[in-house]
Amino acid sequence: MLKQVIEIMELLDSATVDGHKVERYLRGRGLEDIEVKTIQGERGSTDFIKIRVPGKGGKASGGDAPTLGVVGRLGGVGARPEQIGLVSDADGAVTALSVALKLADMQAKGDRLPGDVIVATHICPDAPIQPHKPVPFMGSPVDIATMNRHEIDPEMDAVLSIDTTKGNRVANFRGFAITPTAKEGWVLKVSDSLLDIMEMVTGQPPKVCPITTQDITPYGNDLDHINSIMQPTNATDRPVVGVAITTEVPVPGCGTGASHPTDIEAAARFCLEVAKFFGKGLCSFYDEEEWTNIAERYGPLRHLQTLGKGG
Numbered sequence: 001m002l003k004q005v006i007e008i009m010e011l012l013d014s015a016t017v018d019g020h021k022v023e024r025y026l027r028g029r030g031l032e033d034i035e036v037k038t039i040q041g042e043r044g045s046t047d048f049i050k051i052r053v054p055g056k057g058g059k060a061s062g063g064d065a066p067t068l069g070v071v072g073r074l075g076g077v078g079a080r081p082e083q084i085g086l087v088s089d090a091d092g093a094v095t096a097l098s099v100a101l102k103l104a105d106m107q108a109k110g111d112r113l114p115g116d117v118i119v120a121t122h123i124c125p126d127a128p129i130q131p132h133k134p135v136p137f138m139g140s141p142v143d144i145a146t147m148n149r150h151e152i153d154p155e156m157d158a159v160l161s162i163d164t165t166k167g168n169r170v171a172n173f174r175g176f177a178i179t180p181t182a183k184e185g186w187v188l189k190v191s192d193s194l195l196d197i198m199e200m201v202t203g204q205p206p207k208v209c210p211i212t213t214q215d216i217t218p219y220g221n222d223l224d225h226i227n228s229i230m231q232p233t234n235a236t237d238r239p240v241v242g243v244a245i246t247t248e249v250p251v252p253g254c255g256t257g258a259s260h261p262t263d264i265e266a267a268a269r270f271c272l273e274v275a276k277f278f279g280k281g282l283c284s285f286y287d288e289e290e291w292t293n294i295a296e297r298y299g300p301l302r303h304l305q306t307l308g309k310g311g
Helices: 002-012 019-027 088-108 144-151 192-202 231-235 261-279 288-297
Strands: 033-041 044-053 068-072 117-123 158-164 175-178 240-246
Touching (some): 068 088, 088 117, 088 240, 158 231, 158 261, 192 261, 240 261
Parallel strands (some): 068 117
Antiparallel strands (some): 044 117
């Protein structure tokens, strides 16, 4: 998928890129079900883009194959005027849109996945920078609740949330990693199915990004979060797994020249393979029998999906 990754990086590396330019590019490759919404926030505006790629037996075609959500999380693809060029934080959007472009190219060659895939992200070339330790994060023109509202679709049966995860000291390896599954306030065991697919895609032992209970709570509660990778779990009762693009040392999200196309390609290829298996019913994000046991013994922890007391 390196061709698609490079194309998307070139498309987004622009001071004038917006959601409509991305929409036209994808429509030019054959995708039709694309929605773009411009949302104004306190610190500017951004364009949310949602692409539905119908599968042979997916809901869009009247079938019952499960739908995978592929969400690119980020503050912005650029931090102009402070920074010139594509920022490291853009990796989530690049990965997700590369998946959409690859699916378009596959369909043009006669290959359709079993289930639908919904790809969602947002495009902002001039997002703000926000202080964070050990390195600065990218801010966003809109808040996390707005992102979740426009990026999480009720038809998603499971969600892969892709985010640059380089500004920390716990996931210090180069490439990409997956998180444990989060569902209804629970941090569950790491999916064996996803570990198998990751091994197949990378040809290496799988890498897991550690997350904590704090990371799955909503932004705005004055708690530390590794980043926004797990925020989609607060907008759905479906399982969410983070796909973290990582480095060996902390790299600021607002850094330019810090995106590695080969790492993005591996993450995108992983998402595509998950979509293939998930649509066939051969990939599970969590153990359903174990979840039943958890629910009966302890119940869901949905209060962790809220701001809690005083929120």
